[in-house]
Amino acid sequence: MLQQHFSDPLKLKTKKIIFEDVFIAHDSGTLEQLKELSSKRRMIEESINERSSITMAVAREMSGGSTLQCEQDLQKLEKYLPLLENFIHQVNMVSDSSRMLQWTSELRISWSSALTSSSFFSFLGQKFFQIDSLLFELSMMLFLNGALLREWAFELLSKDLVQSATLFRRAAGVYHYLANEVLPSLQPALPPERPPEVTSSVCSIVSLICLAEAQAVITMKSEEKGNTQSLLAKLHYGVVQLLDEATVILHSVTEDRKDISARFVEFISFSKVIHELRSNVYRAESLKADGQIGVAIGALRKALLTAQINLQGNESWRLVLNQEADKLTRMLEKYEHENDFVWHDKIPAQYESPISEGTRIVKFIPYHPQRWERALSFIM
16 A cells, blocks of 8 residues: 555645735734735745745755655644634634625635546646635645645655654544534535535545555554564455445445546555455465465455456556565465365365454544634724
8 A cells, every 4th residue: 555655635736815915904913914824825835836936955944954845834734724723713703794705705715626537737727626715725724734744654654654654643633623523514615516625525535544554554563573464464454444434435425426536546446455465465374374275275366356356547556466466376376286285175165265354453643723812803
């Protein structure tokens, strides 16, 4: 799952917003806070739109020495989100005002999507979705926050597996919060044409993907420690179970919406098959060690059939899947040869093979929003 990085959730773009040009401040303090809100957002805009004029050296200094773009952007979000949370809170206090609704509309909050099949470039440029709700802005920023945490987790894979797993769990917590605490309130404001990122079901799927990735990292750590084949088989199958949950939700989503990215769908399927294969390899080793080589051969045959059915989609993913299938094939041939000449153990039919068992040991780390409480006053 982690050999091929699926970075699409990070590929969001947005259009410029200047809060003080739309919302009329009643006093200088409110005006300064609106300008600060715009300034903090502009830093994020320029970074994700790849239009920043800041040099790498300056960016590193501003971020306290970090050389990772994702970590630098997370620091920018950490400064913007509490201001945005407070702004939304203050606006909601006078939400009945028609003037406030008009100003929100004039902001023209626009974001592209990273998970829709219809977000490709056209002669008019990238497709943007405009939704006149401050919760749309909050939702997309939180989605970006989760994507950046996930990207940072990938960056740390070769350096610190424990920290990497923690970041995946934090990302899962952000998406869980988004799906369950923010997006239900946004639904009444959503038009029929909307990005998948602002639907609770899609965010629940991404949360499960992050959990599966966290479990995959922990499984890698367990492999380094030399844990038993039986445990490793169960840990890999725990990843499969998490992705099974995501797949069930995905099927309900694609029945209603036909614009979900094919790469997104393929990634979930690919990741599930990879870990199912790895689980069966460890499971076969464990069964053979227990003197059940026939059952081990049955499990390997079933796993190989699953791999052959799923050899499609992205070329780089197919390459990884082929490598795993080749490893499994060599193992199967070795076991069959040993069984023919030594053990003569009965090989069960596929439907007779025992059901795989999974062990899930990861939970998301809850996301707790921060709000800088500052009073705002507007001329109504």
